[in-house]
Amino acid sequence: MLAYVARRLVQSVLILLGVSLITFALLYILPADPVRQIAGRSATPQTVENIRRQLGLDQPFLVQYWHYLTGLVQGDFGRSYLQRTEVIDLIVARLPASLLLMAGAIVCELVLGLTMGLVAALKRGTATDQALMVSSFVGVSAPQFVVGLLLLYVFAVRLSWFPIGGYGTIWHLVLPSLTLGILGAGWYSRMMRSSMVDVLRQDYIRTARAKGLKRLTIILRHALPNAILPVIAMIGIDIGIFMSGIVVVESVFGWPGIGQLAWQAIQRVDIPIIMGVTLVSACAIVLGNFVADLVTPFIDPRIKLQ
Structure with a gap:
């Protein structure tokens, strides 16, 4: 180790x-x-x-x-050309908002994606399966700024269920998290369906059924832990996707994170800020993949770190 x-x-x-x-x-x-x-x-x-x-x-x-x-x-990320402030101070001030948004997006994509994939696998070949897979394809294909604007128009402008933008309460977090999470949910649902279908065909699942175990017990205790392994490995990669999409989403919703900071720096050609945000994003991607690799063997002891 x-x-x-x-x-x-x-x-x-x-x-x-x-x-x-x-x-x-x-x-x-x-x-x-x-x-x-x-x-x-x-x-x-x-x-x-x-x-x-x-x-x-x-x-x-x-x-x-x-x-x-x-x-x-030496820990010196440089000084912003235009704001005359240390880049590390600007990033540290904005990072909590971005981490909160990322956590909300991961929760959204896991809840939506795993649920859709599990239901589709259990209803394989039915109209429900086809409808869920079409929905996941739409979620993967739709541009995030389009999804964000559509959610804003429907749930913030027309229905007034959520704030149009800003930061500070759990209600401000819902729409931007959902915008980021829909893309991942589409991938996870397809991956979860494929993995669950494969697991349900294994001999130990047939043995569990022959022993008379309840269907829910077979799914939750025997099938799900093995089917979920590819999803866990993808979470680390998702951080990179979030870091690229977070710039657009934070701009659409006025979310004061490092994505919005990066967008402002790009418009002003503020090189120290662009470099700082890029390196912090790269660190997050590397760390996410590293943690995913370390967690996987604890879920499936058959996997060895080499």
Whole structure:
């Protein structure tokens, strides 16, 4: 176990290093000039060059990246060009809202997806099965901003059941969590159905039926723990999907998380914030996959970490 953890930690560091290098390189070759955003349109060429020199943006790429990397090792994510605030402070202030939204989305996708997949597997070949699978396909295919706007119009504007936007209560959390969760629910329902159908064909399920065990007991105690394993492995990957979709959802619902912070930084070409949010998102993805790999053997002892 310790050897596995050590190996994964080394791999995680290398992945994060690669993400930082690629992101920094893409921002370096970006046509937009962050110095112009800072100086303004009326700034003189001398003023622009002075700001560029102060920020170190006049130096070669490798020098800039090395300075950023050495600061990153010391916990320094840099300073926002426009807000004049430490990036780590901005991220820490916004991170709780994003984590709350992510937790709500995971709950929504698991409740919806596992329920739909389980019912579809038990009703395999019926109209219920087909209806649930069509619904899951629609959920997977629909763009998140369209789903978000549709939920806002129906449940916030027309029915007035939930707030139109904002942050602060459980009611503000429902619609954005559901918007993020519908996509995952579609994947999970299809995966859960396929896995459950396969498990229900196994010999030990037939043996349990032959012993006279109740159908509910067979499903909950024998079939479900094995059928749910692929879903658990997918939760870690889902964090990456959430981190990409959270930018859109937070913008639609006015949710004050790091997604909204990233969107504002992209519009203003605020490179330190973009880098900081990207690295935090990459850390969340790596950590999610790592935790999923560690939890799986506890659910199924047959799986060994190597």
